[in-house]
Amino acid sequence: MDWDKSAALLLEKVPPFIQKSVKEKVETLARKFGKNVVTEEEVLAAREDFMGRPPAKEAQAKANPSRDNEKLSILRKYPKYFDKDGNPALYQVKTCRGAEVNCPFLITDSKILGDKLQKRLEALHFTERLINKVEGQILPHHTMKLAVSGCPNSCSMPQIKDFGVHAVEPVYVDAESGCIECMKCVETCREDAITVKDSQVTIDREKCVHCGLCARVCPTGSIKAQEKKYRVMIGGKVGRHPKFAEDILPQADESTTLKALEVCTDIILSSKTEHRFRTLIEHHGIEEIKRRI
Numbered sequence: 001m002d003w004d005k006s007a008a009l010l011l012e013k014v015p016p017f018i019q020k021s022v023k024e025k026v027e028t029l030a031r032k033f034g035k036n037v038v039t040e041e042e043v044l045a046a047r048e049d050f051m052g053r054p055p056a057k058e059a060q061a062k063a064n065p066s067r068d069n070e071k072l073s074i075l076r077k078y079p080k081y082f083d084k085d086g087n088p089a090l091y092q093v094k095t096c097r098g099a100e101v102n103c104p105f106l107i108t109d110s111k112i113l114g115d116k117l118q119k120r121l122e123a124l125h126f127t128e129r130l131i132n133k134v135e136g137q138i139l140p141h142h143t144m145k146l147a148v149s150g151c152p153n154s155c156s157m158p159q160i161k162d163f164g165v166h167a168v169e170p171v172y173v174d175a176e177s178g179c180i181e182c183m184k185c186v187e188t189c190r191e192d193a194i195t196v197k198d199s200q201v202t203i204d205r206e207k208c209v210h211c212g213l214c215a216r217v218c219p220t221g222s223i224k225a226q227e228k229k230y231r232v233m234i235g236g237k238v239g240r241h242p243k244f245a246e247d248i249l250p251q252a253d254e255s256t257t258l259k260a261l262e263v264c265t266d267i268i269l270s271s272k273t274e275h276r277f278r279t280l281i282e283h284h285g286i287e288e289i290k291r292r293i
C-alpha cells in the first residue's frame with residue numbers, strides 16, 4: 001500500500017524495532033477506512049488506539065446530532081465557528097497577510113503552516129472530540145485559538161493565542177567572507193544587535209530576534225541566513241487576566257511544530273476539567289510539556 005509524504009514522515013519517527021508492526025497496523029486501519037493510500041489520519045488513529053484512547057473515527061461515530069446541536073446553539077451566533085458547509089470547527093487559525101501583500105519582512109508564507117495546523121486538527125478530529133468532552137453548552141472560550149505569522153513582527157498576534165507561531169530566520173557570521181564595513185547590517189537591524197569593528201562582526205544573541213534582515217542586505221555574505229524555522233509559544237490569552245504565551249520551541253522545524261500541536265490538543269482533550277488552556281499548562285508545567293514534544 002502507498003503512503004503519502006506526511007504519513008511516511010510520521011512512520012520514520014517510530015523506533016526501528018517496532019516500525020514493521022506499526023506499518024502493518026496502520027495499513028490494516030487504512031483498509032478498514034476504505035483507503036488505498038495511507039495518510040497521516042490513519043497513523044494518528046493507530047497511535048490513539050495504541051495509547052488506549054478511543055480512535056478519532058469512533059469519537060466521530062459517538063456524535064449525536066441533536067445533542068450536538070443543542071451544545072452548539074450559542075456558537076451558532078458566530079459564523080467563524082463553522083466551516084463553509086455549516087459544520088462546526090471549534091478552532092480558529094489566524095495567519096498574517098505577509099505573502100499576499102509582498103511584505104518586505106516576510107520569511108515564509110504563514111498560510112502554508114496555518115493550513116497544515118488546520119489539517120492536523122481535522123485529522124485528530126479535534127472538533128468532534130471537544131464536543132464530546134464539554135458538558136453542556138460550548139462557549140467561545142472552549143474553542144482553540146491559533147495564529148501563525150510570517151516573521152517576528154507577529155501581525156497575527158501569536159503571543160495571545162493558545163498556540164502561536166512565527167517564522168524565524170536565524171543568522172550567523174561567516175568570518176571567511178571578508179566584511180567591507182559597509183554598515184548596511186547595522187543600519188538594518190532594529191534591535192541594535194550588530195557591532196562591526198575592524199571588519200569583525202558580532203551579533204548580540206540576547207538582542208537578536210532572528211528576523212534574517214541583516215543577511216539579506218549584506219553584500220559580502222559575511223552574515224548568512226540559516227534554515228528557516230518556527231518559534232512556537234503556547235498559552236497566551238486576553239480577558240480579565242491577560243497573559244503572553246510561553247515559549248516552548250525557539251527554533252522548530254515544521255514536523256516538530258505539528259507534534260507540539262498534537263501534545264497541546266491531547267492536554268486539552270484528555271483533561272477532566274474545562275479549564276482554559278493556560279490553566280492546564282500551569283497545571284502540567286511547561287517543562288513537562290516540552291519533554292513530551
Ligand code: SF4
Nearest residue numbers: 096098103150151155
Ligand atoms: S507578520 Fe511579518 S510577514 Fe506577516 S504581515 Fe506582519 S510584518 Fe509582514
Ligand code: SF4
Nearest residue numbers: 189208209211212214
Ligand atoms: S537577524 Fe534581525 S535582529 Fe538579528 S541581528 Fe540580524 S537584523 Fe538584527
Ligand code: SF4
Nearest residue numbers: 179180182183185218
Ligand atoms: S552588511 Fe555585511 S559587509 Fe556590510 S558591514 Fe555588515 S557584515 Fe560587513
